[in-house]
Amino acid sequence: MAAFYAGQKSFRLEEVVPVAPGPGEVQIDVAYCGVCGTDMHVFHGDMDARVTTHRIIGHEMSGVIAAVGAGVEHIRTGQRVVVRPLDHCGDCPACRAGHSHICHNLKFLGLDSNGAFQQKWTVPAHTVHVLPQNLDLKLAAMVEPLAVACHDVRRGRIAAGEIALVIGGGPIGMLIALVAAHAGANAIVAEINENRLAIARKLELETINPKDGAIGPAIMARTDGRGADVVFEVSGSQAGVEAMTAAAAARGRIVMVAINNKRPPVDLFQFFWRELEMLGARVYEPEDYNRAIELLESGAVDVAPLITDIRGLDEIEQAFTGLEGNSNAMKTLIQVGAGT
Ligand SMILES: [Zn+2]
Ligand SMILES: [Zn+2]
Structure with missing residues (x-):
């Protein structure tokens, strides 16, 4: 069974003949697959x-290896796995410089080719990360967004004792705050939705609500005028872009995580005045996946409170519709196959 995006906010469920793994490929029995913000953009057309x-x-x-194609040596049937859904060309300047995750010709599995809302998914073996056998497959479905957070925190060069401000408390923002806190930072989540703030507090994160006053002055007040050493802009809003420069400390780093539809005006004056640094962060590298798996296995980062709904594959359209404009929801997982 597979769910095809059929345009105009709809999915069509179809029985499909599974694609047998070719040389260098593996076939996975998909257990769970989370709904990402990008998937919502697809749903909206x-x-x-x-x-x-x-x-x-x-x-x-997350899933379990069902079959292995010719020439695949390091992966066995029955192993629990996740997929790093990036297929790079191997030949462009970015790939040659060792940055294949930002390949000039990057293909994203599940957008540019078929993805994981199907029971048997065949992928290149190089995209697979093997999980510890005891890791819950529901939690493992959070590896991909957690790897995004690990990448963002690594780009921000967070050090213990630093103040990390995360603007935007959706799933990625929360995960960034959790990873930053685990790295020893004092993580503060700025978010306007009170339900999301309640989840953040449950995760023992500090919070501020911009409805109670502008983020910049609020951070300055909390830090004796120092500001945040690292600011993560995850909101994708103009208010967030304004706050990111207003809240940054001298020589602060700003990590641009959000995908903006329009080019937002940025206060470059602050970059000069306080010697700020701006860092882009896009997807993840293999080491970010390894780190995310480690953090879940050790229990260092508790992602369970972020999973707010689990639906069957036959309910995928309702699940997407339910997420529309619902900022109380965090992460919805679709149970695609027999998951445990
Ligand atoms: Zn995603
Ligand atoms: Zn490339």
């Missing part, structure tokens, strides 16, 4: 030109 309207999407998955 914003990405029809790229994704087309007969595509199986989904990439935040």
Whole structure:
């Protein structure tokens, strides 16, 4: 069974003949697959030109190896795995410089080719990370967004004792705050939704609500005028872009995580005045996946409170519809196959 994105906020469920793994490929029995913000953009039709309207999407998955193609040595049937859904060309300047995650010709599995909202998913073996056998597959479906957070925190060069401000308390923002806190930072989440703030507090994160006053002055007040050593802009809002420069400490680092639809005006004056640094952060590298798996296995980062709904594959359209404009929801998982 597979769920095809069929355009106009709809999915079509179809029985499909599973694709047998070719040389260098593996086939996975998908257990769970999370709904990502990008998937919501597809659902809204914003990405029809790229994704087309007969595509199986989904990439935040966990599963079990069902079959292994010729020449795959290091992966065995029955292993629990996640997929790092990036397929790079290997030949462009970015790839040659060792930055294949930002390959000039990057293909994203689940957007540019079929993804994980199907029971048997065949992928290149180089995208697979093997999980510890005892890791819960529901939690493992959080590896992909957690790897995003690990990458963002690594780009921000967070050190113990620093103040990390995360603007935007959705799933990625929360995960960044958790990873930063685990690295010894004092993590503060700025978010306007009170339900999300309640989840943040349950995760023992500090919070501020911009509805109670502008973020910049609030951070300055909390830090004796020092500001945040690292600011993560995850909100994708103009208010967030304004706050990121207003709240940064002298020589602070700003990590741009959000995907903005329009080019937002940025206060460059603050970059000069306080010698700020701006860092882009996009997806993840293999080491970020390894780190995310480690953090889940050791229990260092508790992602369970972020999973707010689990639906069957037959309910995928309702699950997506339910997430529309619902900022109380955090992460919805689709149970694709027999998961444990
Ligand atoms: Zn995602
Ligand atoms: Zn490339």
